[in-house]
Amino acid sequence: MRILITGASGLLGLNLALNARHTHDVIGVDRNTLASVPFEVIKADLLAPQAVQHILSQAKPEAVIHCAALANVDACESDPDLARRMNAELPYELADACLRRKIRLVHISTDAVFDGQLENGSYTESDKPNPLGVYSQTKYEGEQAVLKVNPLAIVARVNFYGWSLSGKRSLAEFFINNLGNGKNVNGFTDVIFCPLLVDHLGEILLAMLERGLRGLYHVVGPQAMSKYQFGVEIARKFGLRESLISPQSVDKSSLTAKRSHNLWLSTHKLSTDLGRELPAFSTGLEQFYTQYQQGYPQKIRSYQQI
Numbered sequence: 001m002r003i004l005i006t007g008a009s010g011l012l013g014l015n016l017a018l019n020a021r022h023t024h025d026v027i028g029v030d031r032n033t034l035a036s037v038p039f040e041v042i043k044a045d046l047l048a049p050q051a052v053q054h055i056l057s058q059a060k061p062e063a064v065i066h067c068a069a070l071a072n073v074d075a076c077e078s079d080p081d082l083a084r085r086m087n088a089e090l091p092y093e094l095a096d097a098c099l100r101r102k103i104r105l106v107h108i109s110t111d112a113v114f115d116g117q118l119e120n121g122s123y124t125e126s127d128k129p130n131p132l133g134v135y136s137q138t139k140y141e142g143e144q145a146v147l148k149v150n151p152l153a154i155v156a157r158v159n160f161y162g163w164s165l166s167g168k169r170s171l172a173e174f175f176i177n178n179l180g181n182g183k184n185v186n187g188f189t190d191v192i193f194c195p196l197l198v199d200h201l202g203e204i205l206l207a208m209l210e211r212g213l214r215g216l217y218h219v220v221g222p223q224a225m226s227k228y229q230f231g232v233e234i235a236r237k238f239g240l241r242e243s244l245i246s247p248q249s250v251d252k253s254s255l256t257a258k259r260s261h262n263l264w265l266s267t268h269k270l271s272t273d274l275g276r277e278l279p280a281f282s283t284g285l286e287q288f289y290t291q292y293q294q295g296y297p298q299k300i301r302s303y304q305q306i
Contacts, residue, residue, distance in 0.1 A: 001024045001025070001062050001063055001209070001210075002024070002025040002027070002059075002060065002061050002062045002063070003020060003024050003025065003026055003027070003062070003063045003064070003065060003209075004027050004028075004029065004055070004056070004059045004061035004063070004064045005020075005026060005027070005028050005029065005064075005065050005067060006028075006029045006046060006064070006065070006066045006067055006068035006094075007029070007030075007066075007069065008028025008029055008030045008034065008037075008041060008067075009028075009030045009031075009033035009034050009165055009304075010067055010068070010069075010071070010164075010165075010169070011160070011162055011164040011165075011169045011170055011198060012067045012108065012158070012160060012162075012198055012201065012202070013028065013065075013067040013068070014028075014034075014037075014164070014165055014300065014303070015162050015163070015198045015199060015300075016065065016067065016198075016201075016202040016205070017037070017039050018037075018038070018039070018300075019199060019202050019203070020202065020206060021038060021039045023206075024206070026039040026040065027039070027041070027042060027059045027061065028040070028042070029041075029044055029046065029068070030042075030043060030044075031043065031044070031045055032305060033165065033304065033305050034165075034303055034304070034305060035303060035304065035305040035306070036302075036303060037303045042055055042058060042059060046068055046086075046090055047085060047090065052093050052094050052097050053097060056098075056103065061103055062103065062104065063103060063104040063105070063106070064094065064098055064103055064104070064105050064106070065106040065108070065205060066091060066094055066105065066107045066108060067108050068086070068090070069086060069087050069108065069139070070082060070083045070086040070087055070135070070138075071135070072135075073112075073133065073135045073255075073257045073259075074255070074257055076133065076134040076135035076138065076257070077133060077134050077135070077257050080134045080138075083134050083135060083138045084138045084141070086138075087135070087138035087139050087141070087142045088138045088139075088141035088142040089145075090142075091107050091142040091145055091146050092142070092145035092146065092149055094107075094146075095107065095145065095146040095149045095150035095153055096149045096150065098150060098153070099149065099150040099152065099153075104152070104153075104154075104209055105146070105150060105152070105154070106153070106154045106156060106205055106208065106209060107142065107143070107146045107153055107154065107155045107156070108156055108158055109139050109140075109142065109143045109155055109156060109157045110135075110136065110139045110157060110158065110159070111157050111158065111159045111193065111194070111218070111220060111263040111265050112131070112132075112135065112259075112260060112263065113129035113130075113131050113136050113139060113140040113143065113157065114127070114129050114130065114131075114260055114262075114263060115129075115130040115131070115132050115260055116132075116191075116192075116259075116260025116261040116262040116263055117130075117260075117261070117262070118262050118264075119262070121264070121266075122224065122264040122265055122266040123218070123263075123264065123265050123266060124218075124265075124266045124269070125215075125216045125217065125218060125266075125269055132257075132258045132259070132260060133257040133258055135257065136260075143155050143157075143216070147215070147216065151214065151215075152214050153214065154205075154208055154209070154213055154214055154215065154217065155215070155216045155217070156205060156208070156217050156218075156219040157216070157217070157218050157219065157220070157265060158196070158201060158219050158220060159193050159194055159195060159196065159220045159221075159263065159265075160195065160196045160197065160198045160201045160220075161173075161196075161197065161288070162197060162198030162199065163198075163288075163291060163292075163296055163297045163300050164300070165300060165301060165303060165304050166301070166304070167297060167301055170198075171195070171227065171230065171231075172195075172230075172234055172288065175230075175234045175235065175240075175245070176234060176238060176240070176292075178244075179231075179234075179235055179238075179240035179241060179242075179245070180238075180240060182241075182244070183244065184244050184245075184246060185231070185244060185245055185246070186245070186246050186247075186248040186253065187226070187227055187228030187229075187230075187232070187245040187246065187247055187248065188226060188227040188228055188248060188249065188250040188253070188259075189226050189227075189228045189247045189248065189249065190226070190249050190250055190251070190261050191226060191227045191250050191259060191260070191263070192224050192225065192226055192261065192262045192263060192264050193220075193224070193225070193227065193230075193263045193264070194220035194221040194222070194223065194224050194225075194263070194264060194265055194267075195220075195221050195225070195230055195281065195284075196220050196221035196278075196279075196284060197221075197279070197283075197284030197285070197287055197288055199284075199287060200221075200278075200279045200283075200284055200287075201219060204219055204270075204274070204278070205219065207274055208270075208274070211273070211274065213273055213274075217269060217270045218265040218266060218267050218269065218270060219267070219270060220265045220267060221267075221278065221279075221281050221284065222267050222277070222278045222281070223280065223281040224264035225281070228245065228247050228248075231245045232245060233281075233285060234285070237285055237286075237288075237289050238289065238292070
């Protein structure tokens, strides 16, 4: 399959492209961040006039996985117009263009569309979102736009971790970088989420395309945990001092944008439609650590334009 991946320098986009190139014909879209990557790259600004049409005409993909977004939560609060353009209007434009050209589309959304007030159990795809900030609001608008204009598209609500181009994009890297330098950090005990290794997320997205799925799915890890617990699990696996992680409430943090407390998402629909169980958290953590041992973080950072 010929697959176009937007946001190819991002945490998901880059790992997805590097893994998918072994079994698919991959083309990445990047503004000007990547260098010497082992897959084809189209340098383009997705927000430029007619950029979507030009890119699709040039790449001629059979499928598009749209990873590009303004994902920095606090940056979205600072520039809501750019957030809406990137997270809501661009997905609509891309979904419409893909439908007209008979190109399959996977649009990446976020677990943060929920307000996190669900007290018992997990959110399903039928639960109504209530986004709290500009980032989550614009991502929810993007979901709605994609599903309305392109009923054949997949919308995947995700939460993932892995090794990034800058070495600073994922929560796992945050804990490793700080604990590795002997620094004290806070771990939120009242923010529950379902972390999934980025490599596993990529594999699942490709499997969803290959099975011809469509519509809204929760594509997160099958195990819910607090961000504090996640940090402890990382520390233990990497032989770092878990005592450096201070349990804290997110409500007492200095973060600008409001965060949801409970983002436990049910993956029952996804595992049922895929016909298999999702990889356990321990499996993902083991692979993440193996990548560290094999020098993968250094390798992925070598693709950054100097």
